Amino acid sequence: MSDAAYPTQWRRPPMMVKSRFWRIALTVGAIIYLVLALGTIEVNYARVVEGLSRAQRFVAGFLQPDFTSRSRDIWIGIAESLTMTFTSTVVGVLISIPIGLGAARNIAPRAVYLVCRSIIAVSRSLQEVIIAIFFVALFGFGAFAGFLTLSFATIGFIGKLLAEDIEDIDEAQAEAIRATGASWVQLVNYGIQPQVMPRLIGLSLYRLDINFRESAVIGIVGAGGIGGTLNTALGRYEYDTAGAILLIIIAIVMVAEYSSGYLRRFLK
Amino acid sequence: MSMATPQTAVWHHRTPKTRLAMWAGWLACVALFVWCWEMMTERTIWAFVYDAPVAANDLLGRAFPPKWDYIERLLWPLWDTMNIATLGTLLGIVLAVPLAFLAASNTTPSRHILRPAALFLIVASRSINSLIWALLLVSILGPGILAGIIAIGLRSVGFIGKLLYEAIEETDIRQIEAVTATGASQAQILNYGIVPQVLPTFFGISVFRWDINIRESAILGLVGAGGIGLQLQASMSVLAWNQVSLILLVILGTVVVSEWVSAKVRHAII
Numbered sequence: 021m022s023d024a025a026y027p028t029q030w031r032r033p034p035m036m037v038k039s040r041f042w043r044i045a046l047t048v049g050a051i052i053y054l055v056l057a058l059g060t061i062e063v064n065y066a067r068v069v070e071g072l073s074r075a076q077r078f079v080a081g082f083l084q085p086d087f088t089s090r091s092r093d094i095w096i097g098i099a100e101s102l103t104m105t106f107t108s109t110v111v112g113v114l115i116s117i118p119i120g121l122g123a124a125r126n127i128a129p130r131a132v133y134l135v136c137r138s139i140i141a142v143s144r145s146l147q148e149v150i151i152a153i154f155f156v157a158l159f160g161f162g163a164f165a166g167f168l169t170l171s172f173a174t175i176g177f178i179g180k181l182l183a184e185d186i187e188d189i190d191e192a193q194a195e196a197i198r199a200t201g202a203s204w205v206q207l208v209n210y211g212i213q214p215q216v217m218p219r220l221i222g223l224s225l226y227r228l229d230i231n232f233r234e235s236a237v238i239g240i241v242g243a244g245g246i247g248g249t250l251n252t253a254l255g256r257y258e259y260d261t262a263g264a265i266l267l268i269i270i271a272i273v274m275v276a277e278y279s280s281g282y283l284r285r286f287l288k
Numbered sequence: 289m290s291m292a293t294p295q296t297a298v299w300h301h302r303t304p305k306t307r308l309a310m311w312a313g314w315l316a317c318v319a320l321f322v323w324c325w326e327m328m329t330e331r332t333i334w335a336f337v338y339d340a341p342v343a344a345n346d347l348l349g350r351a352f353p354p355k356w357d358y359i360e361r362l363l364w365p366l367w368d369t370m371n372i373a374t375l376g377t378l379l380g381i382v383l384a385v386p387l388a389f390l391a392a393s394n395t396t397p398s399r400h401i402l403r404p405a406a407l408f409l410i411v412a413s414r415s416i417n418s419l420i421w422a423l424l425l426v427s428i429l430g431p432g433i434l435a436g437i438i439a440i441g442l443r444s445v446g447f448i449g450k451l452l453y454e455a456i457e458e459t460d461i462r463q464i465e466a467v468t469a470t471g472a473s474q475a476q477i478l479n480y481g482i483v484p485q486v487l488p489t490f491f492g493i494s495v496f497r498w499d500i501n502i503r504e505s506a507i508l509g510l511v512g513a514g515g516i517g518l519q520l521q522a523s524m525s526v527l528a529w530n531q532v533s534l535i536l537l538v539i540l541g542t543v544v545v546s547e548w549v550s551a552k553v554r555h556a557i558i
Contacts, residue, residue: 032480057371060433067430075428100331103324110321145540149419149507153524158343160336163328237417240511250420254427262424266416273415 074257081259082266090253090261097249098268100163101235104245108167109228112174113220119175120182121208126194127186136179143176152238163244170231170238177230181223182216189215225280232276236269347529354534362519362538368433369515369542372508373501376440381494383441384448391449392456394464395482410453414446418504422513433514440501440508447497455489456482492554499550506539 037043087094122128122136151172155165189212197211239247246265253261302310389395391406421439429435459482467481509517516535523531 053374057375060368060371061375061437062432063434064430064432071428071430078424078428099327103328106324107321107328110317145543147503147507149510150536150539154347157347158340160333162332164332164337167328233415233417237419240419240423247420251423254423257427266420269420270412270415274411277411277415 078259082263085264085267086260087264093249094265097246101245104163104166105231105235108170109174109231112171113178113224116175116178119179123179123183124186140176140179143172148173148234148238149241152241152243156242161242166235166238166243166245169243174227177227178223182220185216185219186212222284225283229276229280233273350529351533355530358531358534365516365519369505372433372436372440372505372515376437377444377498377501379441380444380448384445387449388452388456391453395456410446410449413442418443422508423511426512431512436505436508436513436515439513440505444497448493451493452490455486459485488557491557495550495553499546502546503543
């Protein structure tokens with residue numbers, strides 16, 4: 021072996037993919053995909069140019085939002101969204117507690133476990149908007165369909181996280197309660213509830229936050245709330261009202277995020 | 289906490305005052321719930337609600353069996369949906385990476401001006417759902433997948449930006465100091481000290497967001513932003529529920545596959 025075999029320059033080793041062949045193959049594949057995918061974008065430039073003046077008006081509307089001329093519609097939308105958010109979170113959490121208990125492997129029998137897990141899987145795999153479409157078709161337009169949608173989505177979210185939390189509890193405490201001859205209900209009440217309660221409250225507050233965001237969206241398909249008002253405002257090309265609604269949504273989301281974060285730290 | 293007053297023989301977990309306060313708290317919650325419920329259902333037409341079982345029966349009867357041969361007309365929209373999600377994620381990454389470096393407290397060039405601005409952009413992007421972004425962009429750019437891509441991209445900025453700047457803030461300071469001690473420039477510190485530490489997290493976040501974006505892009509068509517949602521909207525407006533059920537099955541299948549892919553990739557990286 022001669023000296024030339026030793027490199028005098030340091031080169032950084034590849035960070036992600038070790039084999040040279042796969043690095044090249046992945047790069048080439050990515051480039052081919054990008055060319056194909058970008059090729060399918062059809063842009064109607066005449067329409068875009070026409071839209072630019074609208075974009076300008078939208079930005080202007082955002083900078084000078086109009087809260088007053090449609091204030092009644094906005095107020096109804098906000099009130100519907102907020103009440104829908106709160107009631108659906110409460111109902112969703114209440115229903116998800118038994119389902120979460122049933123979906124925890126360490127305290128539920130196998131048959132119950134499978135049923136509860138499949139309820140959770142169904143609730144989680146469907147988008148809120150798709151559920152909302154169905155509930156609007158079944159229960160008519162308005163906040164009630166939205167309330168059902170958000171409750172249904174809450175069940176999957178809280179149920180899954182609660183079940184995982186119960187599966188992770190300190191078994192020693194549950195064992196101690198069992199050793200006193202406690203029934204199943206007493207075991208849940210004294211052995212498990214104190215361990216998971218702080219996290220359950222935190223999750224509920226987090227879900228409240230998510231439900232408000234979602235309530236702004238499901239209104240677009242007719243399930244009540246501020247989304248419907250926004251859709252109407254954009255349909256009428258009233259960008260100043262739309263800007264006002266968006267600003268209100270951002271403000272409420274920010275307040276909800278900070279206060280729920282603060283509350284969760286306080287409850288810990 | 290567990291103050292047993294001498295008079296009572298029975299042990300109580302909480303003092304009477306705390307119990308009273310908790311009781312008042314629960315009462316307030318219930319009262320708020322009832323008040324909200326009243327306000328929410330003010331405008332509900334109960335006849336439709338009572339009619340729901342009949343409607344559900346009717347709907348299910350029309351929806352099954354799904355119209356299988358409609359699948360030919362779904363393949364192209366499905367490809368569009370994949371493109372919206374992937375290109376949207378790429379757009380989100382391109383916008384989010386610089387924002388994340390501006391927002392992280394250890395890499396930001398100006399703590400008082402650029403950092404709050406970057407944080408505000410990240411929060412604003414996160415608080416507006418991609419469907420609302422799409423609604424805006426369709427009215428500006430016209431219907432089509434371009435609006436969908438930009439909508440997905442703008443929503444992804446907040447998500448990727450937030451998780452990435454938190455990852456940057458959690459980097460190991462010793463590695464950065466070691467690189468600094470060799471006399472490296474700012475760019476070199478970034479390249480050799482920080483990037484290798486956050487790269488696995490970055491890929492994990494991107495793939496995770498891609499998985500979420502597949503779900504979101506499936507419904508963007510409802511407001512005209514391209515993809516399989518357009519077909520969903522068209523089928524619903526002609527009440528072709530057997531097509532709707534097939535579309536939902538296709539969406540569900542795509543979501544399951546993308547979730548599997550993203551779990552595999554994340555497992556391989558981390």
